[in-house]
Amino acid sequence: MKKNIIFLLVTGYWLLVTGSCAFAAEKSFEIRAKKFSFTPNIIHVTCGDVVRIRLISEDVHHGFFLDGYGIKTSAHPGQDGSLKFTADKTGRFSFRCAVTCGEFHPYMVGYLVVGPNLRYAAAAGSVLFICFINMFLVAVRKKKDSKDKLFGLFDMELKFELTRFRPIRALFKSRWFPLLPIIINLFIFVIILMAGFLGGYSAGNYNFGIMIVWILWWVMLMLVLVPGLSRAWCMVCPFPIFGDWFQRGALFGVNMARKPNGLNIKWPSQLKNMWVMNILFLVTTFFSGFFTVRPLATFILLGFIILLAFAMGLIFEKRTFCLYVCPVSGFQGLYSQFASAEIRRKDPRLCQEHKLKSCFLGNEKGHGCPWLLTPFSFKKNTYCGMCLECFKSCPYDNMGFNLRLPGADLLVDEKRGFDEAWKSFIMLGIAMVFFLTMQGPWGALKDMVRAKTASGYLVFIAAHSIFSLLIVPGIFLTFSWLSKAASGNREVSLKKIFINFSYTLIPIGLGVWIAFSLGIILPNGSYILHILSDPFAWGWNLFGTANFPWTPVFTLAMGYLQGLVLIIFYLFAVVYGFRISLQTYPEYVQAKRGWMPMLCLLTLATLVFLWLYIG
């Protein structure tokens, strides 16, 4: 009986979302294409409508590719393109320019909404359903003394040590690892820099530097590396290697007797947090309209980061740059708290008994932690760059690389602060601004981001900064205050509530970025095949893929995937959120009541992003 009901529910849901449509009406649209927008930018039809589209170009050769339907046409000025199709798939689908028309070409999109948008309705319904279920469960839940389990299924302490396998431990202890991947990576970045320099102002979608950095690397970072392997990118990042080599005076070995080169100044204690990274990353995004589309701009950005990393290596001790300055490091640190992997000591007693902390100080086998941390007391992933030196320097093999439940660090009530809270807000703000400007259909916003006019560009910078630094935190502060008021507790400070609950935004933010990345890689990933064969646009065809045409993939599934990702990460935010509430308020009843406003906020935030992505 129970199985039948589940079967009926699943089938009904599937039919609701993907059900075919009967003929409705015939609708014609004249869509005018002009760099870098379509007019009208959003068109609405009903499922079953026969849609005729006439594409008119007002400047250069433009294309029209419709996601989900996989059909396309193109138009020259004076020679229109046309399409006719039956809108038999419901939901919102992007139509995008299919002919490289300038630097913002990959961001030239419009929306076709085939109503009723059941896909969005189902996703929003699922979020509200989870919200109500959580409210109900929290309301009826009684304090339990039994072991905490995620979703009532998985022990929160569940871990699986990968380094228990000898080959993996041997690999981690070898001085060749991660040096060899770093050197390979360095080689790739040399090509990226060359391609960026040589590519100059040409359109980025056929440039090796742009495609590898902003399409492949960024997407892999958000989609795989950070959620799966924590700061694995930092492990193989080539940027600080020149500083390391200079400080150590050696390319490979460890020489404890040698005094490090450089000035080895300590980073100011008031800046030992994420604030510099927060500001630098935000400022970097001001130039997103250049970095992500102009090869030379990418060259300047990467070159500047490499130069800064080296210069800081000359002045400050160890990897101060990675720890407190690198713009990429900050969000990786924040989101790595949700990662399914960690580096931790294995047996705390061994570390206690080992008075000479070689993981921190170093020995003849490995350098002392380049990230200036104490690996013997790791509790969070945030600042661990996974350089693996502690594996090499620990004489007792007491460091372990574990797989674990996603989000385990969110419950670690240690070193929480405003800097990490603001990192969450900034990342959410940037995700929204990036989506609006890169995947949204509003040409005016694109013109602002690409600095078509100086005044428009300044408005973009001001609006982006105010939104990310003030409005998002302001909304969060309001709900934190509501949480405090609802809890009935007057002792817990608003600051503590604000900071603690800000960690619930980590799963939401990560989900938002993963969904955003899907919208980048699926339509544009095929350019990578071209640039691999012809990295410098010199007419090479190294792997026979230089002439591979632009081929968007899984564009029908994209909306479903984005919705699913947002729902899954919302679910994690909810289950961790209530536990954070329990940490924040001393009384169980207060935690229940204080949780409700924050649950509403998380639900609202997810619904907003769902609407943005597929609504």
Add this chain to the structure above:
Amino acid sequence: MKKTIIILIIIALISSFGGLVWYGIRHSRGIPVSPEEAKRVTLEAPFIDKGVDLASGISGELWETIAPKEVKLMYQVMVLPWPKVVIPSVTVKAFNNGHEIYFYMSWKDDTEDRVHEINRFSDACAVMFPLGKDVQPSTIMMGFIGRANIWQWKASQDREFYLKEGPVVKAYADFHYPFEEKELFPVSKHEPKSAANDLIAIRVGTVTPKEDQGEVEARGFWQDGYWHVVFKRVFDAEDPEVDAVFERGKKRLCAFAAWNGSRGDRGGRKSISDWVELEVR
């Protein structure tokens, strides 16, 4: 290590990077470095009291008596992906006999592509004459803003016109303009009146066949890896608004283009020359 050494290293690094960025900004694609004076090739069209009957050939012996000019070709300016092949140069000649004017074009092409089908493109060549006084400094984009009269010979059309071998498919995509019932799409001509198209354009995307075709004749032969194409038209322009005007003793501008069908050239994807000065004697 001394502080001064560190400072010096940092200054050296910043200066080097700054220099590199400055060089990149100055010399990157898309930014002109410095304007260069155009050195134009002059093509003479001498008076020769002879004519060529294209129906029977292009009179190769006659052309051998006329001095050739080598005109360099370059890529047509396009947004990416720009064409990855270029026809390096074309040999051009011209003469007039008082009643008619003739142009000869020859260029290297390893394959004779006379068929135009899906994903298969025809070889072609064209000569363009700017109209009016508003001649733009560059030939890109078919004169860009100024008007132009273009004579385009297509190998596929030559095959159709002279050899009477038509395309297998009579009607093709956009044969009927979808929004206006039964109106013929203007570029879909299925019965050519000549092997050449007599076109007018005012910028990219505005190429339009003139209503009266057949004034411009052309014929091409492929031999030993070279195309030899001859254009012919009545010397005096019928309508100076849309026809190229030639005047004895005066210099006019013209430009040449060639398409290599087997390398994917079609439409705007072609090799073009800069302006050439045409001196009719």
